[in-house]
Amino acid sequence: MTGDALRTLPVGDNALLVELDSGEAAEALHAELLRRRAAGTLPPVREIVPAARTVLLDGVPDPQSLAALLTTWAIPPLEAGAHETVEIAVRYDGPDLAEVAALWQVSREEAVRIHSSAEFRVAFCGFAPGFGYLTGLPERYAVPRRATPRTSVPAGSVALAGPYTGVYPRSSPGGWQLIGSTDAALWDPHREPAALLSPGTRVRFVERAAR
Numbered sequence: 001m002t003g004d005a006l007r008t009l010p011v012g013d014n015a016l017l018v019e020l021d022s023g024e025a026a027e028a029l030h031a032e033l034l035r036r037r038a039a040g041t042l043p044p045v046r047e048i049v050p051a052a053r054t055v056l057l058d059g060v061p062d063p064q065s066l067a068a069l070l071t072t073w074a075i076p077p078l079e080a081g082a083h084e085t086v087e088i089a090v091r092y093d094g095p096d097l098a099e100v101a102a103l104w105q106v107s108r109e110e111a112v113r114i115h116s117s118a119e120f121r122v123a124f125c126g127f128a129p130g131f132g133y134l135t136g137l138p139e140r141y142a143v144p145r146r147a148t149p150r151t152s153v154p155a156g157s158v159a160l161a162g163p164y165t166g167v168y169p170r171s172s173p174g175g176w177q178l179i180g181s182t183d184a185a186l187w188d189p190h191r192e193p194a195a196l197l198s199p200g201t202r203v204r205f206v207e208r209a210a211r
Contacts, residue, residue, distance in 0.1 A: 005020065005021055005025060006018060006019070006020055006025075006029070006070060006071060007019040007020075008063075008067035008070060008071070010063050010064075010067075011056065011058075011063075013063075014058070014059060014060050014061065014063065015056065015057060015058045015059070015060060015063065016056075016057045016060050016063040016066055016067055017054055017055075017056050017057075018054060018055045018056075018057065018070060019053065019054050020053050020054065020055075021053070022053065023052055023053055023123055023135060023163070024078070024135075025053075025075070026050055026051070026052065026053050026054060026055055026123070026124075027050070027078055027121065027123050027135070027200075028075050028076070028077060028078050029055050029075055030048065030050040030055050030124075030199060030200065031078055031200060032073065032075050032076065033045075033048050033055065033057075034048065034200065043060070043061075043062070043065070043066055043069070044059070044060070044061055045057050045058070045059060045060055045066075046058055046059020046060075047059055049124075050123065050124040050199045051124050051126070052123070052124065052133070078121070084201065084202065085119075085201075085202040085203065085204055086196060086197065086201055086202070086203050086204075087203075087204050087205075087206050088158075088167065088182050088184045088203060088204070088205050088206065089182060089183070089184065089205075089206050089207075089208040090116070090158050090180040090181070090182050090205045090206065090207060090208060091180055091181050091182070091207075091208050091209070092108075092111075092112045092115075092116075092179060092180040092207060093180060093181060094157065094158065094159070094177075094178035094179040094180045094181065095178055096146070096159075096177040096178045096179060097111060097112075097178075097179045097180070099177065100143055100160060100177050100179055103143050104140075104141055104143075111179070112207060114137070114141065115137070115165070115179065115205060116204075116205050116206065116207045118136045118137055118204075118205075119136055119202060119203075119204060120134040120135065120136035120137075120165060120202065120203040120204070120205070121134065121135055121136060121200065121201070121202055121203070122134055122197045122198060122199050122200060122201045122203065123135045123164075123199065124199050125195070125197070125198065125199060127166075128168070128169055128170060128172060128187075129169060129187045129194070129195065130169035130170075130186035130187025130194070130195045130196065130197065131166055131167070131168065131169055131186070132166060132167070132186075132195075132197035132198075132199075132201070132203075133164045133166060134164060134165040134166060134197075134203055135163060135164065136165070136203075137160075137163065137165065139163065142162050142163045143160050143161065143162070143177050144161075144162075145161045145162070145175040145176060145177070146175045146176070146177060148175075149173055149174060149175030150173065150174055150175070151173050152171055152172070152173065153168050153171065153172060153173065153174040153176070153178065154168070154171055154181065155168055155169065155170045155171045156168065156181050156182045156183060156184070156186075157174075157176075157178050157180075157181055158178070158179055158180035158181060158182055158205065159174065159176030159177055159178050159179065160176060160177045160179060161175070161176040161177065165205075167182060167184070167186050167197075168186075169185075169186035169187040170187070180205075184196060
């Protein structure tokens with residue numbers, strides 16, 4: 001990955017923000033950074049934090065040298081099966097499922113099949129502890145956020161917005177399209193690790209009969 005595909009910006013004295021042209025490129029860079037750190041070939045970096053189209057490298061003794069190094073890398077595409085796969089049982093009973101199916105121009109049953117047959121990957125986390133932004137649906141299935149957000153979305157709601165799927169770890173306001181629900185604990189402070197999902201984790205949603 002060279003040239004305009006990767007841009008680096010200093011953040012303070014000891015951090016570097018890497019901007020990329022797409023979410024896929026950011027995911028690929030994040031995976032390569034983790035691979036090189038595990039192999040002991042990455043210069044000292046305390047934290048690696050992916051986002052939609054950026055990766056923040058914090059705790060970098062020499063950001064300028066690392067920035068120069070990054071521009072020389074050839075970043076391989078993401079490898080299928082490179083991380084563990086977490087299965088999340090879902091009841092496809094969300095109040096917006098029919099609307100999503102209509103946007104996709106398919107039946108409710110076909111919308112469920114499309115979503116449950118995809119393999120997702122946690123691109124990055126944010127919004128609330130345990131909330132992962134999952135990619136994996138083809139671009140044609142991106143859906144808009146709701147025009148009017150809900151004041152309260154139940155914990156465990158499986159939702160879509162733009163190219164992402166997410167699961168609300170706790171009740172909160174939200175404007176995503178709700179297509180289902182799960183009993184999986186996305187965030188448990190008494191568990192190690194507390195978050196069920198972390199960047200790079202593969203995820204499959206498994207249909208479960210409605211209550």
